[in-house]
Amino acid sequence: xxxxxxxxxxxxxxxxxxxxxxxxxxxxxxxxxxxxxxxxxxxxxxxxxxxxxxxxxxxxxxxxxxxxxxxxxxxxxxxxxxxxxxxxxxxxxxxxxxxxxxxxxxxxxxxxxxxxxxxxxxxxxxxxxxxxxxxxxxxxxxxxxxxxxxxxxxxxxxxxxxxxxxxxxxxxxxxxxxxxxxxxxxxxxxxxxxxxxxxxxxxxxxxxxxxxxxxxxxxxxxxxxxxxxxxxxxxxxxxxxxxxxxxxxxxxxxxxxxxxxxxxxxxxxxxxxxxxxxxxxxxxxxxxxxxxxxxxxxxxxxxxxxxxxxxxxxxxxxxxxxxxxxxxxxxxxxxxxxxxxxxxxxxxxxxxxxxxxxxxxxxxxxxxxxxxxxxxxxxxxxxxxxxxxxxx
Ligand SMILES: Nc1nc2c(c(=O)[nH]1)N[C@H]1C(S)=C(S)[C@@H](COP(=O)(O)OP(=O)(O)OC[C@H]3O[C@@H](n4cnc5c(N)ncnc54)[C@H](O)[C@@H]3O)O[C@H]1N2
Ligand code: MOO
Numbered sequence: 087x088x089x090x091x092x093x094x095x096x097x098x099x100x101x102x103x104x105x106x107x108x109x110x111x112x113x114x115x116x117x118x119x120x121x122x123x124x125x126x127x128x129x130x131x132x133x134x135x136x137x138x139x140x141x142x143x144x145x146x147x148x149x150x151x152x153x154x155x156x157x158x159x160x161x162x163x164x165x166x167x168x169x170x171x172x173x174x175x176x177x178x179x180x181x182x183x184x185x186x187x188x189x190x191x192x193x194x195x196x197x198x199x200x201x202x203x204x205x206x207x208x209x210x211x212x213x214x215x216x217x218x219x220x221x222x223x224x225x226x227x228x229x230x231x232x233x234x235x236x237x238x239x240x241x242x243x244x245x246x247x248x249x250x251x252x253x254x255x256x257x258x259x260x261x262x263x264x265x266x267x268x269x270x271x272x273x274x275x276x277x278x279x280x281x282x283x284x285x286x287x288x289x290x291x292x293x294x295x296x297x298x299x300x301x302x303x304x305x306x307x308x309x310x311x312x313x314x315x316x317x318x319x320x321x322x323x324x325x326x327x328x329x330x331x332x333x334x335x336x337x338x339x340x341x342x343x344x345x346x347x348x349x350x351x352x353x354x355x356x357x358x359x360x361x362x363x364x365x366x367x368x369x370x371x372x373x374x375x376x377x378x379x380x381x382x383x384x385x386x387x388x389x390x391x392x393x394x395x396x397x398x399x400x401x402x403x404x405x406x407x408x409x410x411x412x413x414x415x416x417x418x419x420x421x422x423x424x425x426x427x428x429x430x431x432x433x434x435x436x437x438x439x440x441x442x443x444x445x446x447x448x449x450x451x452x453x454x455x456x457x458x459x460x461x462x463x464x465x466x467x468x469x470x471x472x473x474x475x476x477x478x
Contacts, residue, residue: 087352087353087359087419087420088352088353088354089354089421089462090353090354090355090387090421092350093350093355093363094391094402096349097349097363097372097388097391097392098391098392099349100349100363100365100370101370101392101396102395102396103120103395103397103398104253104254104255104321104396105252105253106120106121106250106251106252107250107251107252107253108248108250108251109248109251110247110248110249111238111241111246111247111248111249112238114233114237114238114241114249114251115233115234115235115238117232117233117249117251117252117254117294117397118230118231118232118251118252118397118398118399119227119228119229119233119249119251120250120251120252121228121250122226122228123226123227123228123241123244123250124223124224124225124226124227124244125222125224125225125227125245125246126244126245126246127223128221128222128223129218129219129220129244130216130217130218130220131217132164132182132183133182133183133214133215133217134181134182134183134215134217135159135177135178135181135182135183135190135213135214135215136179136190136213136214136215137179137190137192137193137213138177138179138192138193139191139192139193139194139195139196139213140153140155140175140176140190140193140196140203141159141174141175141177141183141184141188141189141190141191142174142175142189142190142205143169143171143184143186143187143188144186144187144188145171146172146174147189147205148208149205149207149208150204150205151204151205152202152203152205153202153203154172154173154174154202155174155175155176155198155203156169156170156173156174156175157169157175157176158175158176158177158178159175159176159181159182159183160177160178160180161178161179162181163181165177165181165182165184169184174191174203177190183214188212189213189214190212190214191203191205191213195207220243221243225244227240230399230400232294232397232399233249233251252396252397252398254294254295254397255294255295255296255321255322255393255397256295256296256298256319256320256321256322257296257298257320257321257322257324257393258300258316258317258320258322258324258369259283259286259287259297259298259299259300259324259326260300260303260310260313260314260317260323260324260325260326261280261282261283261286261303261325261326261327262302262303262304262310262313262325262327262328262336262337262376263280263302263303263304263305263327263328263376264304264305264334265277265278266278266279266280266302267279267280268280268283268302269284280302281378281448282326282374282381283299283326285378285382286324286326286374286381286385286389287299289382289385289386289389289390290389290393293389293390293393293394294393294394295322295393298320300313300316300317301316303328305334306336307336307339307340310328310336310337311343311344314340314341314344317369321369321370322371322392322393322396323366323370324371324372324374325341325371325372325374326374326375326376327374327375327376328376329351329360329373329374329375329376330359331360335360338362338373341362341366341371344366345366345367346364346366346371347364347365347366348362348363349365350362350363350364354419354420354421354462355383355387355420355422355423356418356420356421356422356445357375357379357380357383357423357445358374358375358384358387358423359375359380359420360373360375360380361373361374361375361384361388363388372388372389372392374389375445377445377446378446378448378451379425379444379445379446379447379448380445382451383423383457386403386457386476386478387476405459405474405475405476405477406475406476406477407434407472407473407474407475408428408431408434408435408436408456408458408472408475409431409436409437409469409470410437410438410458410467410468410469410470410472410473411429411436411437412438412439413466413468413469414439414466415466416463416464416465416466417460417462417464419462419463420462421459421460421461421462422443422458422459422460422464423457423459423460424439424440424443424458424460425439425440425450425454425457426438426439426440426454426455426456426457426458426475427440427453427454427456428456428475428477434472437456437458437473437475439458440454454478455477455478456475456476456478457475457478458474458475459473459474459475460473
């Protein structure tokens with residue numbers, strides 16, 4: 087058995103960022119830029135009015151000044167022509183201001199009578215957004231994270247209509263077991279519903295991958311081989327179940343026969359011990375345990391970082407700190423990832439693990455906000471101690 091840290095290093099070392107592809111800006115959400123982009127223009131491209139009101143020249147900005155209103159500038163319609171001293175330009179938010187020192191007086195701050203305005207008081211802020219105040223042409227943008235809707239807004243403003251992003255990894259999901267039927271089917275008396283395919287497909291999509299859910303493989307070498315052959319073309323073959331030491335746990339054997347170069351099998355963690363990883367032809371393979379919580383924990387600890395790496399990101403999960411909500415006994419030789427709930431605390435949030443930590447219990451998993459990380463051989467802990475966790 088290797089440590090979780092060593093296993094993650096080995097998983098990440100297997101993968102390289104996938105080649106870039108070009109997508110329209112509208113399809114950029116959640117994608118990762120493959121190279122820096124540069125603003126194609128300056129924003130704002132001119133000094134722009136930030137209020138509806140009157141633009142006045144700097145020398146006319148005196149309390150009580152009376153100015154003649156001449157002309158108009160609106161968003162998309164610059165004022166053409168001269169504006170003599172002692173004149174104010176009617177202006178609306180977003181309009182270009184005249185190219186000389188001045189300010190915009192909000193219309194609420196003047197008294198207007200006919201074509202004249204009287205400045206009520208000495209103006210405060212100039213209410214002008216200066217040219218380039220947001221960004222200048224050529225400004226680089228290269229966030230090392232999946233693009234958010236806010237990023238898409240910025241990229242649009244930069245006049246970037248298409249993006250070079252890393253290709254999304256295609257993940258073939260293979261679940262195994264004679265006991266499994268799909269949701270909606272009627273299980274036999276000795277059968278259960280396949281939950282892992284759905285849990286894992288969700289984890290793949292959330293991490294920016296494309297999930298390809300293959301049919302359930304039965305517990306025979308022929309069935310497993312047949313389903314694995316359908317995974318061709320995937321960047322990652324993600325199996326669940328059949329990873330342990332039972333007579334019907336065939337994944338390691340069949341994968342080896344079809345060419346798996348295994349990097350490791352078995353990690354000192356709970357749940358998730360029988361995890362395996364390696365190279366399978368042009369693809370990678372991650373063999374998760376069948377217990378649903380073990381599969382879920384391995385997805386958070388290894389699958390998500392691997393998919394991030396495929397998309398050019400560093401990928402290591404970021405942990406946080408909390409105060410323990412209860413006393414806990416010492417741990418054994420495996421790091422223990424306990425399903426837990428966060429509540430507000432004083433300096434740090436309070437993290438309380440659920441009493442039930444069965445690696446098949448999906449209800450507690452669904453209710454958890456966090457995985458409390460108990461390192462291997464962690465001594466007994468008291469309520470109030472600082473503990474590390476992985477937010478879910
Ligand atoms: N003698 C030993 N037995 C076991 C060991 C061990 O070290 N020695 N390890 C245990 C641990 S830890 C785990 S985790 C499991 C993992 O076993 P497998 O990966 O071989 O998984 P299966 O045996 O196929 O299934 C385990 C469990 O999970 C259920 N399952 C499987 N697939 C799904 C699915 N798609 N959806 C829902 N539930 C699923 C399956 O019915 C079993 O109940 O091995 C322990 N045994
Ligand atoms: O690692 Mo097996 O991880 O339940 O429960």
